[in-house]
Amino acid sequence: SGLERCGKSCRLRWINYLRPDLKRGTFSQEEEDLIIHLHSMLGNKWSQIAAQLPGRTDNEVKNFWNSYIKKKLRERGIDPATHKPLAEATTTSPTACRAVFSDxxxxxxxxxxxxxxxxxxxxxxxxxxxxxxxxxxxxxxxxxxxxxxxxxxxxxxxxxxxxxxxxxxxxxxxxxxxxxxxxxxxxxxxxxxxxxxxxxxxxxxxxxxxxxxxxxxxxxxxxxxxxxxxxxxxxxxxxxxxxxxxxxx
DNA sequence: AAATGCTGCAACCGCAATGCA
DNA sequence: TTGCATTGCGGTTGCAGCATT
Structure with missing residues (x-):
């Protein structure tokens, strides 16, 4: 194409898009579960999370999280950032503020x-x-x-x-x-x-x-x-x- | 059909870490 | 040790495509 890319841009495009070993396509349920699990342990350490998902890039995992999982967790009443029920943030009731712990x-x-x-x-x-x-x-x-x-x-x-x-x-x-x-x-x-x-x-x-x-x-x-x-x-x-x-x- | 809003995702940006002469 | 280039990373943006009005 007529696009002009600098070296950094080319490198990024190779890593995130052109690399032949990329899996592409939608994430499986197993991959989704693993991402949620790892995020609960690591937070926004996308490269570390992606390292456990062969064929997936940190960018892909990050986008998947931001566009899909985050929304899904919210719909289930879970704060994506803390992995705890959203109700916790708005109540002081001991019975209602029970934490959601990760392993x-x-x-x-x-x-x-x-x-x-x-x-x-x-x-x-x-x-x-x-x-x-x-x-x-x-x-x-x-x-x-x-x-x-x-x-x-x-x-x-x-x-x-x-x-x-x-x-x-x-x-x-x-x-x-x-x-x-x-x-x-x-x-x-x-x-x-x-x-x-x-x-x-x-x-x-x-x-x-x-x-x-x-x-x-x-x-x-x-x-x-x-x-x-x-x-x-x-x-x-x-x-x-x-x-x-x-x-x- | 056109305008508007929403979504997904590739790409960009800036910063820190690392490599190297 | 220093300065520059490269690499790695996470946050953010731009935009094409689709849905809705």
């Missing part, structure tokens, strides 16, 4: 957490608890807490933890997770000497490594998934602590 935000606890460790954790997080145990101090703060579901297999909301504890190793960095990482990220765990915390670290790292797509609960009333049922992986990490964590919103 990346969930880290299974260990059975080894002692009750005093749990209490310490909840206290350090300053959670507005709704299960105080053992009376209330003069300042109105419960003296101790009960977290019935904090047992093996339940999960924390990583976003909330991150606000209080700073950087927490992400799933993508789990391969390099060390005891020091966990200790630095989760100081409230007070895991103890190195030789005794390896089990915790292994479990933490292992759980991160096995995180999979699933479990987007709105949970407010029926505990149902806010996304299509086909997008749920039944083998996903069990998340059974929605009740308590809902009060964090």
């Amino acid at each position: 990346a935000e969930l880290v299974p606890t260990t059975a080894a957490l002692a009750q005093d460790q749990v209490e310490k954790m909840l206290d350090s997080l300053k959670m507005p608890l709704d299960w105080p145990v053992g009376g209330v101090a003069g300042n109105g703060v419960p003296e101790s807490y009960q977290m019935p579901s904090l047992q093996e297999g339940c999960a924390f909301h990583m976003g909330a933890l991150q606000q209080h504890c700073g950087a927490i190793p992400s799933a993508s960095s789990s391969s390099t997770l060390t005891a020091a990482d966990v200790g630095a990220a989760l100081p409230w765990l007070e895991l103890g000497p190195t030789d005794t915390i390896s089990g915790h670290v292994d479990q933490y790292a292992g759980a991160l490594g096995e995180l999979r797509w699933s479990d987007y609960f709105d949970g407010a009333l029926q505990g149902q998934c806010v996304y299509d049922s086909g997008m749920v992986d039944d083998d996903a990490v069990q998340f059974d602590d929605v009740h308590g964590l809902s009060s964090w919103c």
Whole structure:
């Protein structure tokens, strides 16, 4: 054609349009699910998302998100930016503001957490608890807490933890997770000497490594998934602590 | 048939990171 | 170390094609 393209423009056109290995055509349901899943973990990291989709470019993924998925999620009452129900932004009701967590935000606890460790954790997080145990101090703060579901297999909301504890190793960095990482990220765990915390670290790292797509609960009333049922992986990490964590919103 | 609005997507823009002489 | 070119990336725009009025 008579179009004049600079080198940069040519390169871009090759990458996004002319490359022979591009898949083209509409996105499959599997690709759509994967994009939503990865976006919940990575945000607008289009190149990283596209890297998991053979034959798709970051530009294509970005356009697909902006033109289709975003709209679809909104129609389902989900905020595309946060992957949480839109209702959350307009209400303070504890039952209505239940978070929609992605796998990346969930880290299974260990059975080894002692009750005093749990209490310490909840206290350090300053959670507005709704299960105080053992009376209330003069300042109105419960003296101790009960977290019935904090047992093996339940999960924390990583976003909330991150606000209080700073950087927490992400799933993508789990391969390099060390005891020091966990200790630095989760100081409230007070895991103890190195030789005794390896089990915790292994479990933490292992759980991160096995995180999979699933479990987007709105949970407010029926505990149902806010996304299509086909997008749920039944083998996903069990998340059974929605009740308590809902009060964090 | 014409005007207007909407949508999808290729392309553009600007910035940061990287490579290299 | 410095300066320039190239590459990578994410946000945004322009526009063709389609739908609606």
